[in-house]
Amino acid sequence: MAERAGDQAAGLRRLFGRERMRIVTFAAGSVGVGKSVTVANLAAALARQGKETLIIDENADDQVAALFGSVGRHDLQEVLDRRRKLADTLLTLAPGVRLLRAERAMRSLAGLADAQRDALLESIGGMERPADVILIDASSSYPRGFSPLALAADETVMVLAPTSSAITEAYALIKKLSLGFARRRFRLLVNKVRGADEAEAIHANIAHVTQSRGLARTEFAGHVPLDEHLRQAERLCQPVTALFPDAPAAAAFRQLAGDLLCWPQPDGDDGGFEHFVQQLIHLSQRIDCTAIHAR
Template sequence: MPVPAWSPPEAVVAEAHRDQAAGLRRLFSREQLRIVAFAAGSVGVGKSILVANLAAALARQGKEVLILDENTKKNVASCFGALACHDLLHVINRERALSEALVSVAPGVRILPAARAVTKLGRLSLAQQESFLESITGMERRADVILVDASLDHPLGFSPLGLAAHDTVVVMSPTGSSITDAYALIKKVSLGYARKNFRILVNKVRSLDEAKSIYGNISKLSCSRGLARLEYTGYVPLDECLRQASRLSQPVDGLFPDAPAAKAYRTIASDLLTWPSLGEESAGLEEFVQQLFHVSKQIDPVAIYA
């Protein structure tokens, strides 16, 4: 029997690490993985309800959806009538298993509360980073789409999850203050963190024409100031059926599938799956987490609040 060639222990370990990384990339770097952050410049635009309904619409189209929720009050879980007891930080610190932190709110929709974890991302130890990566990439059911419900009052000025996501959607309503605050958000993130691509979604409007007019005005202003490229994503109309469904903590598509808002969510969900990349090519889950660690260390709150 031939004697196997000897390799030094460090070479074996390095090769094992390379094999593990390659396996993770093959397993999770799938083309259909889409990571989208939803942000707003002010409260009252209906962002969390939008994320909840969009997740439900995506799940009805056969997608497995994971929501990373940065909000503590009026969070996405409450939109489904559910209670979130644990946070991603408990998982990172190995105090809870990921399965304990995940909240299953509907078939194909899970929520991972991350309000506490997201403020600590820039200060995680190597062991905590490894715990985070192992937990996320070791999920029993892999996500096809990850939606981030970004907090409005992040202590660093803007969500690192939003900076690491493939797309950032700025949600606004047709009020003057909402439009002004949305523009201010785009301006500070563009100037502070060199984010040059955003998508615009107009919520609570009366018509497509109104939504297009609002988008056209903010896009023209952003372009003239050299801030960022804005892409129109769609709109959700004012709809009493949506209001009733929200009061019952149910997705509108399930209770009133023929309602204008339900049709709008289905359209946005279908479009989202085919969005062309606005910036760098979409990467897989492992690359997203590594990018998240990177941007968390680069964020300087002075730059964004200046």
């Protein structure tokens, strides 16, 4: 078993040996804060900057695909069951943007059978480099708190809106992940705000509470303004950067894309796609099956 795992790791290193892939989870403590809209528009902005982007969508509503006028038909679970190759489950949403649905798979990832783990590793090893950036649109309804997919990423961005309930729920999720899964660093993206000052004040308040209680360190990822152009683009099933490139929201997503590509990466081997896959396998075997309800 150890020898096979070593061979698989070596294969992953050869496959993904060039510039390290960035893998970022986007999470939210509550629905309605614009998490999926953010992921979709950020992916479009990254693609326009020449970065192949893969979105892994854990949500049941298929909103990310709908925001590009598409429908996701296949799921990672089909790969785990050996009914479809991983490359064949990917849906092209736009030039440089592909989607992997994982709503069904995420519920079985905590406790992968040996055959399912082998199917996942074989599929990954048999495909070309999937992306420069992977964005994970984490489900807010995962029964065990946070899925192995979301936990395995290098970065976790908490998306919240400027309402008391959204702020409270974002803090509660940070607390849950800190106490339950030893997550000690987050980035906060404040959505639907009137300006940068409001967003920075919200982050400062959360950062003070989380740090003073010894939970986690948070960094300000930026903000997306309340912008009618974004709502109109959503209704027309197109990214705002494509329909309204001069809109304030489009500028915000371009800024976020550029910043994300400059975020410091882990030193040594603690990062990139190989580490992501190893973490995913590890978490699928070790994650606590008891839901954590920290408040």
